[in-house]
Every structure is written in C-alpha cells, then in structure tokens.
Amino acid sequence: MSTATEERAPEQAFAGPRRDILNRGFAGLSRGAAITILVTLALVATFLVKEALPALTANPSDLADQVDWLKDEPGRSLWPVIASLVFGTVIIASLALAIAAPVSYGIALFISHYAPRRMAAGLGYVIDLLAAIPSVIYGLWGAFIFIPAILPALEWIERSFNWLPFLRGRVIATETTMVNGQEVVTQVFSVGTGRVALSAGIVLAIMILPIITAVTREVFLQTPVLHEEAALALGATRWEMIRMAVIPFGKPGMIGATMLGLGRALGETMAVFMILSPWSIPRFSVSVLEPSAHNTIAANIALKFPEANSMGVSALIAMGLALFVITLAVNMLARWIISRRSEFSGAN
Amino acid sequence: MAKRIDVNNLNAFYGKFLAVEGVSLSIEPKSVTALIGPSGCGKSTFIRTINRMHEVIPGARVEGEVLMDGIDLYGTNVDPVAVRRHVGMVFQRPNPFPTMTIAENVLAGIRLNNRRLPKDQAEEIVEGTLRAANLWDEVKDRLERPGSSLSGGQQQRLCIARAIAVKPDVILMDEPCSALDPISTLAIEDLMAELKENYTIVIVTHNMQQAARVSDRTAFFNIAGAGKPGKLVEMNATSVIFSAPAEKATEDYISGRFG
Numbered sequence: 001m002s003t004a005t006e007e008r009a010p011e012q013a014f015a016g017p018r019r020d021i022l023n024r025g026f027a028g029l030s031r032g033a034a035i036t037i038l039v040t041l042a043l044v045a046t047f048l049v050k051e052a053l054p055a056l057t058a059n060p061s062d063l064a065d066q067v068d069w070l071k072d073e074p075g076r077s078l079w080p081v082i083a084s085l086v087f088g089t090v091i092i093a094s095l096a097l098a099i100a101a102p103v104s105y106g107i108a109l110f111i112s113h114y115a116p117r118r119m120a121a122g123l124g125y126v127i128d129l130l131a132a133i134p135s136v137i138y139g140l141w142g143a144f145i146f147i148p149a150i151l152p153a154l155e156w157i158e159r160s161f162n163w164l165p166f167l168r169g170r171v172i173a174t175e176t177t178m179v180n181g182q183e184v185v186t187q188v189f190s191v192g193t194g195r196v197a198l199s200a201g202i203v204l205a206i207m208i209l210p211i212i213t214a215v216t217r218e219v220f221l222q223t224p225v226l227h228e229e230a231a232l233a234l235g236a237t238r239w240e241m242i243r244m245a246v247i248p249f250g251k252p253g254m255i256g257a258t259m260l261g262l263g264r265a266l267g268e269t270m271a272v273f274m275i276l277s278p279w280s281i282p283r284f285s286v287s288v289l290e291p292s293a294h295n296t297i298a299a300n301i302a303l304k305f306p307e308a309n310s311m312g313v314s315a316l317i318a319m320g321l322a323l324f325v326i327t328l329a330v331n332m333l334a335r336w337i338i339s340r341r342s343e344f345s346g347a348n
Numbered sequence: 349m350a351k352r353i354d355v356n357n358l359n360a361f362y363g364k365f366l367a368v369e370g371v372s373l374s375i376e377p378k379s380v381t382a383l384i385g386p387s388g389c390g391k392s393t394f395i396r397t398i399n400r401m402h403e404v405i406p407g408a409r410v411e412g413e414v415l416m417d418g419i420d421l422y423g424t425n426v427d428p429v430a431v432r433r434h435v436g437m438v439f440q441r442p443n444p445f446p447t448m449t450i451a452e453n454v455l456a457g458i459r460l461n462n463r464r465l466p467k468d469q470a471e472e473i474v475e476g477t478l479r480a481a482n483l484w485d486e487v488k489d490r491l492e493r494p495g496s497s498l499s500g501g502q503q504q505r506l507c508i509a510r511a512i513a514v515k516p517d518v519i520l521m522d523e524p525c526s527a528l529d530p531i532s533t534l535a536i537e538d539l540m541a542e543l544k545e546n547y548t549i550v551i552v553t554h555n556m557q558q559a560a561r562v563s564d565r566t567a568f569f570n571i572a573g574a575g576k577p578g579k580l581v582e583m584n585a586t587s588v589i590f591s592a593p594a595e596k597a598t599e600d601y602i603s604g605r606f607g
C-alpha cells in the first residue's frame with residue numbers, strides 16, 4: 001500500500017479538482033449574495049436621493065405652492081414637517097420597543113428555561129402564529145377594540161399624572177375660578193378618543209413582540225449546556241444562571257432581534273395609520289397622551305401618497321429618505337454595540 | 349474545610365434508565381479519590397450525584413443517601429443550590445465563561461453571594477486564588493482579557509480557580525485533563541497534590557497512570573454490558589488497587605486486558 005502512494009506524484013496526491021470547483025463555486029455564490037445586498041442598498045439610497053432632490057432643492061415657496069399639504073403649514077416649509085415626523089416616528093417606535101423588548105425577553109426566557117417542554121412548544125407555536133397576523137388586522141383591532149377598551153385607563157393615567165409634561169393630554173378648555181378673591185386659571189386636558197402615541201406604541205409593541213420573542217428564544221436555546229452547568233455548579237440559582245450564562249451569551253442575538261423588531265416598528269404603516277388617523281399636522285409634543293399630536297413617516301407617506309402630484313411625491317420620498325437614514329443609523333449603532341465586546345461574545 | 353462523604357446505596361436514573369446501581373463508598377477528607385472504569389460505566393453520572401448536578405438533566409433522579417459529614421445532601425430540607433456552593437466541580441471540557449474576563453471568572457461564584465465586593469478585596473481574592481491554581485504568573489498581566497483567550501490547560505486551571513474561589517469543602521473533577529496536552533496535565537496533577545492539603549478531591553479519570561500518580565484511594569466501576577447499570581466493583585487504597593486488586597475484573601481493567 002505504501003508503494004501506491006510513493007509512485008504518485010505529490011501534486012497528484014494532493015490534487016482535488018472536483019472539491020476545488022465546488023469550493024470556489026460556493027465561495028463565489030456567497031460572495032455574490034453579499035454583493036447583491038450591498039448593491040441593492042446602494043440602489044435604494046440612490047433612488048431615494050435622486051427622487052427627493054427636486055423637493056429638497058426647490059425654492060420653499062414654490063414647493064409650498066405645489067404641494068397641497070404644505071400650503072396650510074404655518075412655515076410653508078418641508079423641513080419642519082419632516083422633523084416633526086421623524087420626532088413622531090422615533091417616539092412611537094421607542095415606546096413600542098420599550099414595551100415589547102422586556103416582555104419579549106421575559107417570554108423567551110420562560111419558554112427556553114422555565115416552561116415544561118410541552119408548554120414551551122405550545123407557547124412557541126402561539127407566538128409564531130402572532131407573527132403571521134397581517135398588520136391591517138392589528139390596526140383594525142387596535143382602532144376598534146383595543147383603544148376603546150383602554151381609553152378609561154388612558155384617561156386615568158392622564159388625570160393622575162398630567163403634572164408630568166410627557167403624560168399630559170391636550171388642553172381643551174380653561175376654567176377660571178375665584179380663590180380667595182384671586183382669579184385662578186386652570187386648564188382642562190383630554191386624551192380625546194385615545195388615539196395617542198401611547199396607544200400606537202402599545203399596538204406596535206404587540207405587533208413586534210412575536211419576532212423579538214421568536215429570535216431571542218432561539219438565541220437563548222443556543223446557550224452551551226457547558227456554560228449553564230458551570231454556573232449551576234458554582235451554586236447559582238436558575239435565575240442567577242440565566243444572568244451569568246444565558247443573557248451574556250445571548251446579548252448579540254438579543255440586540256439583533258430587537259433591531260428586527262425596531263425595523264418593523266419604524267416601517268409599520270397600516271396599523272399606525274388606522275390607530276392615529278393622522279390627518280392633522282403633527283407637532284413636537286413630548287406628551288405621549290396628547291391626541292392628534294404625532295404621526296410617523298411611514299403612516300404619513302401612506303396617507304399622502306395617493307393624492308400626491310410629482311412634487312408631492314418627491315417631498316414624500318424625502319421623508320422616506322429620512323426614515324432610511326434613521327434605520328441605517330440605528331443598525332450601525334447596534335453593530336457597534338455588538339462589536340465593542342466581540343472578544344467576549346463566546347463565539348470563539 | 350475538607351469534609352468526608354459517605355455514599356449509601358445510591359441509584360441514579362435517567363428517566364426509567366438505571367445508569368448507576370447500588371453504590372456505597374466513603375471518601376476521606378483531605379485526600380484524592382480516583383474513580384476509574386470503562387466508558388459508560390457511570391463515573392460521570394455518579395460524580396454528579398455528589399453535588400446534585402445529576403438532577404439538572406431533565407428526567408434524571410437519584411435514590412439513596414449522600415452524607416457529607418453525616419448530613420444527607422438529599423434530605424428533604426436541603427437546597428441543591430446550597431449543596432453546590434459547598435461541593436465545587438470542574439468539568440471535562442474547560443468552560444470559563446466566555447463573556448467574562450479572567451478576573452471576573454475567578455470571582456463569578458463569590459459575586460453570587462456578595463454583590464458588592466470592594467475592589468481591593470476582589471483583587472486580593474483574584475490574586476490569591478490564581479496563585480493557588482498555579483496560574484497567577486501566566487495571567488497576571490492580562491486579567492481583563494476574556495477567559496477564552498487562554499490555552500486549554502490555562503482555561504482548565506482558571507476553572508479550578510473559579511471552583512476554589514468560593515472555598516468549597518469538596519472539589520469534584522470529571523476527567524479534567526482529558527482535553528489537555530501532557531504538560532498541562534502535569535500542571536493540573538501538581539495542583540491537585542497541593543489542593544488536597546485543604547480540600548477533599550474526587551477525580552474521574554480515564555488515565556490509569558494518572559489515577560496511580562495523584563490519588564490516595566481508587567474506586568473501580570464497571571458495567572456488565574450495554575444498557576445495564578454501572579456498579580462499584582471495589583474500592584481501596586490506590587497502591588492496593590494497582591498491585592493486588594481483590595476482583596478479577598479490576599485486574600483485567602488495570603492491566604489492559606479489558607474486553
């Protein structure tokens with residue numbers, strides 16, 4: 001058997017043309033896929049910039065004349081509108097995330113580390129089903145069932161906490177009363193019909209909960225048994241084990257899952273549209289309980305697009321560009337957070 | 349403080365499968381006890397019953413008694429978490445927490461009981477423990493690096509440091525050197541010889557020379573066949589087991605005539 005190998009030339013002994021072709025083929029394929037993504041991203045960015053340019057470079061008064069939703073704006077300028085929409089988008093998406101992320105992590109941990117096996121499977125299935133419900137359904141449910149149901153609670157929160165600027169309704173009247181011979185003016189606030197940023201945030205939270213839960217559950221299940229047992233053997237309780245081994249190990253995945261949820265919240269159109277009914281002009285209101293004060297970029301585009309003329313479309317695309325920039329910035333921030341501690345990721 | 353362990357009539361199950369049957373033995377304090385035997389005879393299963401890690405596996409359970417200085421670790425009022433704080437464990441594959449620094453790994457167990465450890469005290473413990481684990485000189489300049497940046501042998505000594513940092517009474521080691529090179533193995537064997545001054549050590553090993561080198565007493569486990577439970581064949585002073593075992597099966601195994 002040794003003679004056979006000796007007779008073969010070294011190049012021949014180590015050559016593997018077939019495997020080499022497959023290898024290169026696959027490398028090429030995956031490189032191609034990566035490049036396709038980059039190219040798509042670049043094309044989208046180029047498209048947005050190109051189409052937004054007419055509105056961005058137009059003389060403000062010309063623009064206001066041509067775009068009917070700018071006509072009634074006090075400043076008759078595009079930038080404040082975009083800014084207020086960015087503001088509304090960020091507020092509503094942050095609310096959704098602030099509610100959905102902790103709840104999702106909790107459910108995911110429960111499914112992966114607490115629930116008995118059969119219950120975990122059932123719960124996971126229900127969560128996946130929730131993810132499959134179209135957003136129109138969430139919007140309808142939010143507008144006709146959920147908001148009327150929570151309206152008393154919103155009113156109660158407003159009444160109890162309206163000394164906090166961000167939990168104050170809209171001023172609908174002022175009352176003047178006489179106290180010790182002095183006139184005292186008090187404002188009367190209202191949350192209206194409950195179509196406020198907080199309601200939109202809650203419904204969005206319910207919408208993004210399944211995706212965050214599903215992804216974090218998978219991440220938590222990937223925790224090496226080796227590290228879980230290391231924690232337990234040190235005398236950690238189950239919760240301490242989760243804090244020591246599961247969460248640190250899953251952190252990059254948790255951030256990734258949260259970004260997926262945020263992406264959905266930032267881009268959500270129908271649900272926000274149906275819940276906020278955003279016909280009024282958005283304002284820079286810090287209060288999440290002020291009715292008709294906020295709107296999001298995506299919902300606003302959906303609202304204005306059907307009746308827009310060419311300059312109007314350009315102005316809307318300028319808003320889309322702003323959304324694109326926000327999304328990109330948030331994702332880069334997330335990447336940076338993950339990479340900062342990549343040495344400690346356990347990936348090696 | 350080193351403690352003695354007496355195991356009485358212990359059975360360990362995985363669901364319905366009886367993996368270890370009827371083990372009774374005693375482990376002396378301040379000594380090294382080696383568990384040897386062919387693969388699958390239940391050495392890992394048995395050693396994990398001593399710190400109640402066996403029951404961590406879904407469906408796994410234990411019958412019988414494990415007495416530590418007379419107290420039954422499976423008694424009704426005993427909290428497995430508390431047991432594990434007294435009985436430390438080192439695993440076959442080095443498993444420092446990859447998300448923690450070297451120093452944090454050493455302190456991991458201590459931080460469970462004592463969240464607010466003053467910085468100087470923490471540094472003292474890190475240095476003392478790493479010295480005790482014969483690792484200080486190799487890592488003192490990179491305590492803030494991840495534990496996973498060390499070599500396998502260093503990682504295993506870090507795991508030993510992590511286990512001894514909480515000052516357990518007993519340290520269990522399940523084939524701690526099987527993933528290591530000979531030099532790292534020697535380093536750990538030296539370490540065991542030092543640690544037995546203060547601790548009760550139980551080690552599972554596949555390596556007969558290692559058992560002969562490091563242990564005071566040796567227990568030989570065997571299995572009648574696949575699907576049968578593992579049993580303790582005999583236990584005695586290591587010198588006796590390796591020179592004049594009472595059982596034929598033991599002699600066959602240590603002389604390599606194991607079928």
Ligand SMILES: Nc1ncnc2c1ncn2[C@@H]1O[C@H](COP(=O)(O)OP(=O)(O)O)[C@@H](O)[C@H]1O
Nearest residue numbers: 362367386387388389390391392393394405575
């Ligand atoms: N997690 C487990 N679930 C079910 N059976 C197991 C598990 N771990 C080990 N066993 C079984 O228990 C027996 C003893 O295994 P083990 O204790 O790992 O042996 P050893 O460490 O001596 O090689 C083997 O038959 C093995 O298949």
Ligand SMILES: [Mg+2]
Nearest residue numbers: 391392393522
């Ligand atoms: Mg084993």
